[in-house]
Amino acid sequence: xxxxxTQKTKKRNWFTREKVYGILFLGVGLFIAFVFAGGTExxxxxxxGLTPPRSDSLSVPDLVFxxxxxxxxxxxxxxxxxxxxxxxxxxKVNIGLTVVALVFVVAFLAWAARGGSLNVTSxxxxxxxxxxxxxxAGLSGVLCERAAVINIAIEGMMLSSAFSSTVAAxxxxxxxxxxxxxxxxxxxxxxxxxxxxxxxLLAVLAVRYKxxxxxxxxxxxxxxxxxTSFMVSRILVEFQNLNQTPIFQKFPIPVLSKIPILGTxxxxxxxxxxxxxxxxxxxxxxxFYTRWGLRTRAVGEHPKAADTLGVxxxxxxxxxxxxxxxxxxxxxxxxxxxxxxxFDEVMTAGKGFIGLAAMIFGxxxxxxxxxxxxxxxxxxxxxxxxAILNVPIPSQFLLMAPYLITIVVLAGVIGEAxxxxxxxxxxxxx
Amino acid sequence: xxxxxxxxxxxxxxxxxxxxxxxxxxLNEGEVLALLGENGxxxxxxxxxxxxxxxxxxxxxxxxxxxxxxxxxxDAIDLGVGMVxxxxxxVPVLTVTENVMLGNEPIRNGLLLDRKKSAGKIKEIxxxxxxxxxxESYIKDLPVGVQQRVEIIKLLYREAxxxxxxxxxxxxxxxxxxxFFKIIRTLLEDGKSIIFITHKLNEVMEIADQIAVLRMGRxxxxxxxxxxxxxxxxxxxxxxxxxxxxxxxxxxPEDKVLEVHDLEAMDDRGNKAVGGVDFDVREGEILGIxxxxxNGQTELVQVLTGLRKPLGGQVMINGKEMTGASPRKIxxxxxxxxPEDRQQDGLVLSFPVSDNLVLNTYAKSPFTKGFTMQDxxxxxxxxxxxxxxxxxxxxxMIPVGNLSGGNQQKVIVAREFSRPIKLLIAAxxxxxxxxxxxxxxxxxxxxxxxDGTAILLVSTELEEIMSLSDRIAVMYEGEILDxxxxxxxxxxxxxxxxxxxxxxxx
Numbered sequence: 001x002x003x004x005x006t007q008k009t010k011k012r013n014w015f016t017r018e019k020v021y022g023i024l025f026l027g028v029g030l031f032i033a034f035v036f037a038g039g040t041e042x043x044x045x046x047x048x049g050l051t052p053p054r055s056d057s058l059s060v061p062d063l064v065f066x067x068x069x070x071x072x073x074x075x076x077x078x079x080x081x082x083x084x085x086x087x088x089x090x091x092k093v094n095i096g097l098t099v100v101a102l103v104f105v106v107a108f109l110a111w112a113a114r115g116g117s118l119n120v121t122s123x124x125x126x127x128x129x130x131x132x133x134x135x136x137a138g139l140s141g142v143l144c145e146r147a148a149v150i151n152i153a154i155e156g157m158m159l160s161s162a163f164s165s166t167v168a169a170x171x172x173x174x175x176x177x178x179x180x181x182x183x184x185x186x187x188x189x190x191x192x193x194x195x196x197x198x199x200x201l202l203a204v205l206a207v208r209y210k211x212x213x214x215x216x217x218x219x220x221x222x223x224x225x226x227x228t229s230f231m232v233s234r235i236l237v238e239f240q241n242l243n244q245t246p247i248f249q250k251f252p253i254p255v256l257s258k259i260p261i262l263g264t265x266x267x268x269x270x271x272x273x274x275x276x277x278x279x280x281x282x283x284x285x286x287x288f289y290t291r292w293g294l295r296t297r298a299v300g301e302h303p304k305a306a307d308t309l310g311v312x313x314x315x316x317x318x319x320x321x322x323x324x325x326x327x328x329x330x331x332x333x334x335x336x337x338x339x340x341x342x343f344d345e346v347m348t349a350g351k352g353f354i355g356l357a358a359m360i361f362g363x364x365x366x367x368x369x370x371x372x373x374x375x376x377x378x379x380x381x382x383x384x385x386x387a388i389l390n391v392p393i394p395s396q397f398l399l400m401a402p403y404l405i406t407i408v409v410l411a412g413v414i415g416e417a418x419x420x421x422x423x424x425x426x427x428x429x430x
Numbered sequence: 431x432x433x434x435x436x437x438x439x440x441x442x443x444x445x446x447x448x449x450x451x452x453x454x455x456x457l458n459e460g461e462v463l464a465l466l467g468e469n470g471x472x473x474x475x476x477x478x479x480x481x482x483x484x485x486x487x488x489x490x491x492x493x494x495x496x497x498x499x500x501x502x503x504x505d506a507i508d509l510g511v512g513m514v515x516x517x518x519x520x521v522p523v524l525t526v527t528e529n530v531m532l533g534n535e536p537i538r539n540g541l542l543l544d545r546k547k548s549a550g551k552i553k554e555i556x557x558x559x560x561x562x563x564x565x566e567s568y569i570k571d572l573p574v575g576v577q578q579r580v581e582i583i584k585l586l587y588r589e590a591x592x593x594x595x596x597x598x599x600x601x602x603x604x605x606x607x608x609x610f611f612k613i614i615r616t617l618l619e620d621g622k623s624i625i626f627i628t629h630k631l632n633e634v635m636e637i638a639d640q641i642a643v644l645r646m647g648r649x650x651x652x653x654x655x656x657x658x659x660x661x662x663x664x665x666x667x668x669x670x671x672x673x674x675x676x677x678x679x680x681x682x683p684e685d686k687v688l689e690v691h692d693l694e695a696m697d698d699r700g701n702k703a704v705g706g707v708d709f710d711v712r713e714g715e716i717l718g719i720x721x722x723x724x725n726g727q728t729e730l731v732q733v734l735t736g737l738r739k740p741l742g743g744q745v746m747i748n749g750k751e752m753t754g755a756s757p758r759k760i761x762x763x764x765x766x767x768x769p770e771d772r773q774q775d776g777l778v779l780s781f782p783v784s785d786n787l788v789l790n791t792y793a794k795s796p797f798t799k800g801f802t803m804q805d806x807x808x809x810x811x812x813x814x815x816x817x818x819x820x821x822x823x824x825x826x827m828i829p830v831g832n833l834s835g836g837n838q839q840k841v842i843v844a845r846e847f848s849r850p851i852k853l854l855i856a857a858x859x860x861x862x863x864x865x866x867x868x869x870x871x872x873x874x875x876x877x878x879x880x881d882g883t884a885i886l887l888v889s890t891e892l893e894e895i896m897s898l899s900d901r902i903a904v905m906y907e908g909e910i911l912d913x914x915x916x917x918x919x920x921x922x923x924x925x926x927x928x929x930x931x932x933x934x935x936x
């Protein structure tokens with residue numbers, strides 16, 4: 001009997017995560033060989049542009065290579081990784097996964113641009129720009145959840161902030177005719193204020209009244225969607241000049257923006273983009289190297305322990321949730337002032353929720369959250385580029401890309417993500 | 431000898447309970463004051479008032495002769511009062527340094543945490559008081575004994591000189607307790623004054639200078655160890671004469687009811703919690719499983735009762751294969767279970783007493799006919815059971831969550847014992863109960879044993895294991911180190927096994 005049950009255990013154990021990954025890698029390799037390389041006529045060349053048109057940076061020559069041959073090389077790399085994973089196993093399976101995913105993406109691009117040209121640098125620059133609101137949403141989540149307040153209202157906070165930024169900047173610019181700089185600053189300030197107010201509201205509901213945090217967050221989301229859609233149909237449709245703001249223009253950083261490729265990707269963007277990096281750095285340092293951060297993490301993990309040492313648990317949660325709302329507000333303002341300059345109904349389109357996914361993928365770390373957000377931003381940016389490249393994939397499927405990636409990442413890749421231990425639990429002081 | 435702390439007329443009411451009623455307390459400098467009382471006697475409430483976690487309705491506190499007003503823990507800390515809570519107040523994912531400095535963090539450059547400075551101070555303290563810890567290690571990696579040292583360092587770091595220790599020995603092995611008492615003596619030499627909360631009489635006799643006994647929110651007496659006996663203290667705690675040592679006839683073990691071979695199981699985090707245990711329990715005997723909390727006992731019981739899937743090995747009940755069987759199938763094999771966490775796993779707190787009494791038989795006749803439950807039968811049966819098992823409740827339709835811990839446990843015992851059973855698995859059956867209820871449950875267990883039931887008793891209370899068991903198995907890190915006959919084993923032997931020390935067989 002004992003022998004049988006041991007055998008059973010072994011059988012189950014063979015089909016582990018590691019083996020599944022090995023098979024997946026092989027599958028990716030075969031897919032590249034048969035679908036991509038097989039569907040490519042030999043003799044076609046792929047061109048990866050590295051210097052975007054109208055770029056500040058020093059130019060580098062484009063990368064031109066035979067499409068089919070390169071695809072076979074990519075396929076062999078994946079198959080090799082799959083075989084290695086099945087036979088020996090990588091010490092850290094995520095390294096193999098990362099390499100295979102990267103190879104797959106490059107192969108996909110090489111296939112999509114077969115017989116044509118794709119500007120990779122501008123693709124990357126666009127990816128990071130699109131990652132910005134997602135990263136800010138994720139950072140908002142980090143601030144709140146590190147203090148154990150679940151904030152699923154980020155979507156709503158972004159939407160409301162985007163709306164108030166739009167109206168504020170439009171009024172300042174078009175009615176009061178302020179100068180550009182002040183108009184933008186005013187719009188941004190109103191966006192931040194709106195986010196902070198909604199964050200404070202969430203804190204009052206979650207901390208003071210101990211309302212279920214998912215319910216409270218959902219309420220804020222519904223409220224935001226409702227009120228902004230109503231205002232659009234009642235006011236913005238009629239007064240178009242209230243829905244027209246200036247935007248933050250590209251601001252090339254001297255010298256750095258001249259670096260080939262990196263200069264375009266990182267140093268030739270708008271001010272809000274740079275501000276995001278400041279926010280990431282500040283949150284990271286604050287969380288791990290300051291008194292406030294230590295207290296926040298303690299409050300998120302074991303509020304009672306913090307309380308017995310004289311840390312004000314409620315105060316900390318109020319502050320963090322309000323700051324979190326403010327960062328979500330920055331993300332909302334970015335959608336207007338850093339991007340399109342006009343408000344559309346429900347324009348956040350799930351970015352707040354994708355931000356939460358980025359936060360989980362990034363393990364509640366500011367830098368990890370940004371990394372995860374870039375992946376989502378890349379999917380978003382790819383989708384627009386591919387539409388231009390005439391890829392034989394229906395455009396509806398391309399539009400799904402960011403959301404599909406979110407699902408795959410959340411369900412498959414993350415594995416065990418441990419949230420702060422007290423996440424979502426109201427603290428009851430006796 | 432000067433008085434460092436005096437509490438006068440402390441009164442605190444919670445809805446429906448007077449937790450503290452006009453309590454006076456005096457602590458002398460450099461002494462240990464033992465606060466003795468049953469669970470629910472008001473010891474922790476009183477100390478939480480002193481530490482600022484609760485505010486008292488009435489009463490005054492004097493520290494070094496001057497009246498103080500303690501609103502929250504930071505006031506208490508400023509006055510030199512520190513407390514080690516029964517459940518440690520440590521953040522598992524932070525380091526020792528971070529836990530110790532929390533709330534009182536040194537800062538460099540006006541902004542950044544000065545971890546070095548804290549770690550240095552921790553090193554100094556640990557050398558001075560022989561509290562060996564590494565400031566860099568994470569709390570989650572430390573054994574409970576070390577975690578307790580961190581808790582004490584937390585107090586010393588804040589320069590507390592009145593230390594409140596709430597049931598500090600509950601999580602320790604007998605050897606660790608000896609070690610802990612040494613630490614206390616070092617602290618006393620250094621002029622610290624200590625309030626020691628406990629319900630263990632032998633510890634009070636060993637370490638206390640003064641004893642105050644609480645019962646049902648009142649102070650019922652004071653004593654000094656040299657002029658009292660354990661028996662006297664016990665009757666003061668309970669309010670009547672108590673039997674400390676239970677009388678039991680020798681056991682007459684017969685056929686094997688439960689056989690466990692090479693059983694393995696994981697805990698919730700996927701670590702191996704039970705690593706290949708072998709034992710059996712026979713009709714008419716009690717096999718006690720001793721061990722410090724968290725050595726795989728919980729997971730073992732869960733596997734045996736069908737609440738957790740085994741990783742490997744075999745479980746036989748009444749000669750039938752039951753490895754990985756469902757809880758229902760195990761219940762039907764005449765197995766009763768008194769779970770470790772009675773509120774979580776034993777009762778549906780919001781359901782009435784009557785429904786809780788039939789949780790294992792509700793689907794059977796006479797409680798169900800066809801599709802409908804027979805409420806009248808259930809209630810009638812409940813009334814009988816309540817009488818038979820002496821459950822103190824205003825009625826059988828009262829939500830069971832409104833009863834006291836002891837009476838909740840009696841409801842479980844009534845339910846589990848009221849049907850024919852061959853095997854009883856009792857995990858921590860008396861945890862958190864008052865002496866009276868403990869006495870009652872112990873008598874019932876012996877009674878069941880003498881009726882020919884096989885009993886597996888899991889307990890972290892060594893006294894309980896030693897007084898009830900016929901054989902004692904000691905569990906350490908998921909393994910059973912040894913199984914010994916109860917009559918000729920000593921406390922010391924068990925203590926060593928609980929600490930993982932197995933005697934070399936020469």
